[in-house]
Amino acid sequence: MSIKEKQIHEPLFHIAKRDALPFWLSWLIRILSVVAALIACAAVTVVLTGENPINVYATMIDGAIGTERRIWSLFQNIAMLLCVSLAVTPAFKMKFWNIGAEGQVLVGGLATAACMILFGDKLSPVILYPLMIVTSILAGAIWGFIPAFFKAKWNTNETLFTLMMNYIAIQIVSFFTYKWSVPKGSGQIGVINASTQAGWLPNIGGSPYLINILIVAVLTIGMYIYLKYNKHGYEISVVGESENTARYVGINVKKVIMRTMLLSGAICGIAGLLLVSGTDHTITRNTAAGRGFTAIMVSWLAKFNPIYMVLTSFLIVFLQKGAIEISTIYGLNDSFSEIITGIIIFFIIGSEFFVNYTVKFRESKKGANK
Amino acid sequence: MGTQAAIELKNITKTFGSVVANKDVCLTVNRGEILSILGENGSGKTTLMNMISGIYFPDHGQIFIDGNEVVIRSPKDAFNYKIGMIHQHFKLVDVFSAAENIILGLDGEDKFNVKQSAEKIKKISEQYGFEIDPNKKIYEMSVSEKQTVEIIKVLYRGADILILDEPTAVLTPQEAQKLFSVLRRMRDDGKAIIIITHKLHEVLSLSDKVAVLRKGEYIGTVTTKDTDESQLTEMMVGKKVDLNISRSKPESTADRLEVKNISCINREGVKLLDDVTFTARSGEILGIAGIAGSGQRELLESIAGLQKLNEGNILYHDPKTGKIDNLRDKTPMQIRDLGVRLSFVPEDRLGMGLVGNMDIIDNMMLRSYRKGKSIFLQRKQPKDLAKKIIEDLEVVTPDANTPVRRLSGGNVQKVLVGREIAASPTVLMAAYPVRGLDINSSYLIYNLLNEQKENGVAVIFVGEDLDVLLELCDRIVVISSGKISGAVDARTATKEEIGLLMTKNCGGETNEH
Structure with a gap:
């Protein structure tokens, strides 16, 4: 009985599950976590660079919203990230791990670019625009459907499948960027139809970005309604929560998986269209720029609610923009901005722990002893 | 030392959020004593035991072992104090043998020495009257054998305070009797045994003392020989409860659902259902008895259109038109489109x-x-x-x-x-509809089923408590290893009769392969 001799203490603290918190309190915790994250970032900044953190944050805000151009660019980027997030949301809500949004966006963009390059000066805009829209949506939808089909038919692992489809998409884009490169052999397509602007989405209100933002706003509302009030949306929730329940009430799970991934891929296709035709006017291997993965975070952080996703995508894009500015101004490399973003996201995700759990500290044992 | 309590709990409190799982619970168990902890589901029995075995940590209160205050922070601490818990859901590695499971996680000289430990396992088995083959793989074992492995596992580690969480829930009456005789032998050997249960007759036949919990609160401890069923129920529920189920005579019965020679085979080629035939009639409650996992789930799912059949037919007699539809190979949607009003309360409530x-x-x-x-x-x-x-x-x-x-x-x-x-179904299937329910809710469910029966619904009731099956149903079919081993009239059959039918096809033989 060697244990008896040792004085055993009650642990200093233990973790217990919380009740459902009132709405405001859970958001207070989340906001506090952002504040804590900023303090931690300040400390890291001072230690690593010796800069005054206040200045660094000022630079950050300036980088995100310092000029009118930056504000437009901020919102354009939010719109694009939000668009991809909307695309992955139904899939993730169904617990279908679609990490292939990157590839689905790319093939959508490639379809758009192909239309612009091949038919830009041959077809009238009345035909060209619908053609671009249809092909990009189709391309994205097909790219999303393939893994869903295999999942439904042979229960393949969708995570690996969608990931691999990304690489295929990247290689196909590489192939075509060589084939269509201007000048020949440079490996870059450059701005497509720079002189004629054929296939470019129109400027409205004097801004080249406004049309993208409006389209995504409509998509956001549409997705919100689809998930919350539509019968399909309900089926997606049931399949995501429990496949057994879905089978039990007679939902055709395979059909729902394929249908949902068609939709998910189609919206990715639209994102590709907006990126190529609305903003970049070109395509590279990097057109999706990691949004396919960042979107997953946006979607989960917002708990699959499209309206909250506006907030989470704003937060992430704001941080990215600000962090890039810090890196440029202070002559730090890109990695530093990644560190800052990483710290902040770590805190935000960590806050969910405190929303769900509470930490109880050891109580004084006086009085408990007889 | 002789009268010293093996384990004593003082004012143990545990909360989960705003839910108070245990409030100021005090318990004492002496060596050479069996204590039953009686309480309805959700009264905090398992939470309390989890605190003794180091899975949860109490918010307040003290635990004494042999008179010394201890702090149990993890299952490892509990093991050091010689506390062994046998959980309701077994925690065994399927592809390992009994002996491998028993020594798994042990340090020191026993590590990996399967041969030596097999000897020790044999010795323990002989001492308490277990029947176990140390080299048999877990996946080849019946539920009661698995439970035996769990018990030997904690004895092997030297436990002298044993906690069993609803050990008889998965056993046939005969197996339960065998377990009880083992437990009595352990008690006589000076071990302290705590058994969690909500079956009153077990409490009365096995334990020396009974502690009752109600909604997390400790109600009191009584000596078994000074109490009876109605007093215990009253302590458990807080008021007098009528423990009789009313059963009306079936009226105007007609064949509603004919299950004919159905068989189904899983991916591994094991027959889950083997030539099952029975008829459910309207205005009747048909009970299905059997050891858990004998094919009850597959049977109900086949009828509901969720399980593919290899052979056989399921014929539905439409009460209005008299038309007969075959439900085999139909999806739940197609069944509904046929106008079959089939309701199904599955075993897995929140998962299905x-x-x-x-x-x-x-x-x-x-x-x-x-x-x-x-x-x-x-x-x-x-x-x-x-x-x-x-x-x-x-x-x-x-x-x-x-x-x-x-x-x-x-x-x-x-x-x-x-x-x-x-x-408003014409066929209502319910799988273990009162599992985990308190007494009042259970009786509410029984009444609902009776009401449906009186409305002319064909009710199929899969149950585990034979007393309830015998009181509630009109006829009972017994399923054993996927086969129907018998059909009895619930008004005349006895529990022992059904118990024998439950093990008819597998019985002693399954232990062999």
Whole structure:
């Protein structure tokens, strides 16, 4: 009985599950976590660079919203990230791990670019625009459907499948960027139809970005309604929560998986269209720029609610923009901005722990002893 | 030292959020004594035991072992104090042998020395009268053998305070008797034994003392020989309860559902159902008895269109038209399209019958959301239905928008049964509908089933408590290893008779292969 001799203490603290918190309190915790994250970032900044953190944050805000151009660019980027997030949301809500949004966006963009390059000066805009829209949506939808089909038919692992489809998409884009490169052999397509602007989405209100933002706003509302009030949306929730329940009430799970991934891929296709035709006017291997993965975070952080996703995508894009500015101004490399973003996201995700759990500290044992 | 308590709990309190699982519980168990902890589901029995075995940590209170205060922070600490817990759900590695499972995780000289430990296992088995083959793999074992392995596992580690969480839930009456004789032998050997249960007759036949919990509160400890069933029930429920189920004589029965020679084989080629035939009649409750996992689930799922059959037919007699439809190879949707009003209360309530994260209204919608041409959901009717069920069945919930996983087991079941009955079925299947329910909710469910029967519904009731089956049902078919081993009249059959039928096909023989 060697244990008896040792004085055993009650642990200093233990973790217990919380009740459902009132709405405001859970958001207070989340906001506090952002504040804590900023303090931690300040400390890291001072230690690593010796800069005054206040200045660094000022630079950050300036980088995100310092000029009118930056504000437009901020919102354009939010719109694009939000668009991809909307695309992955139904899939993730169904617990279908679609990490292939990157590839689905790319093939959508490639379809758009192909239309612009091949038919830009041959077809009238009345035909060209619908053609671009249809092909990009189709391309994205097909790219999303393939893994869903295999999942439904042979229960393949969708995570690996969608990931691999990304690489295929990247290689196909590489192939075509060589084939269509201007000048020949440079490996870059450059701005497509720079002189004629054929296939470019129109400027409205004097801004080249406004049309993208409006389209995504409509998509956001549409997705919100689809998930919350539509019968399909309900089926997606049931399949995501429990496949057994879905089978039990007679939902055709395979059909729902394929249908949902068609939709998910189609919206990715639209994102590709907006990126190529609305903003970049070109395509590279990097057109999706990691949004396919960042979107997953946006979607989960917002708990699959499209309206909250506006907030989470704003937060992430704001941080990215600000962090890039810090890196440029202070002559730090890109990695530093990644560190800052990483710290902040770590805190935000960590806050969910405190929303769900509470930490109880050891109580004084006086009085408990007889 | 002789009178010193082996384990003593003082004012143990544990809360989960605002739920008080245990409040100021005090218990004493002496060596050479069997203590039953009696309480309804949700009264905090398992939570309390989990604190002794180091899985949870109490918010307040003290634990004494042999008179010394101890702090149990982890299962490892509990093991050092020679406390062994046998959980309700076994924690064994399927592909390992009994001996490998028993020595798994041990340090020191026993590590990996399977041969030596086999000797030790034999010795323990002989001492207490277990029958076990140390080299047999877990996946080849019956439930009661697995339980034996769990018990030997803790004895092997030198436990002298044993906690068993609902050990008889999965056993046949005969197996339970065998377990009890082993436990008595351990008691005579000076071990302290705590057994969690809600079966009154077990408490009375086995234990020396009974501690009763109700809604997390400690009600008291009584000596078994000074008490009886009605006193214990009253302590458990807080008021007098009539323990009789009313059973009316079936009227105007007609064949409703004919299950004919159905068989189904799983991927590994094991026959889950083997030539099963029976008929469910309207206005009757047909009981299905059997050891858990004998094919009951597959049987009900086959009827519901969720399980592919290899052979046989399921014929439904339409009460209105007299038409006979074959339900084999039909999906649940096709069955519904045929006009068959089949309701099904599955065993896995939150994993199959309901969606835990959805609120009561959305769960009502599971059955009805397809109605109407609109592409949008119609929430009005489900909302009214949810309100009606909450009112009629006295579901305890803050409101209809509460996710069902937040409700207690009994209320979850009321929601599910309420929804299934609301569809005014002609066939109602219920798998273990009172498992985990408190006495009041259980009787409410029995009454609902009786009501359906009187309305002319063919009720199929899969149960585990033979006393209840015998009191509630009109006929009972017994299933054993996927085969129907007998059919009896519930009004004349005895528990022992059914117990024998439950093990008829496998019985002693399955232990061989």
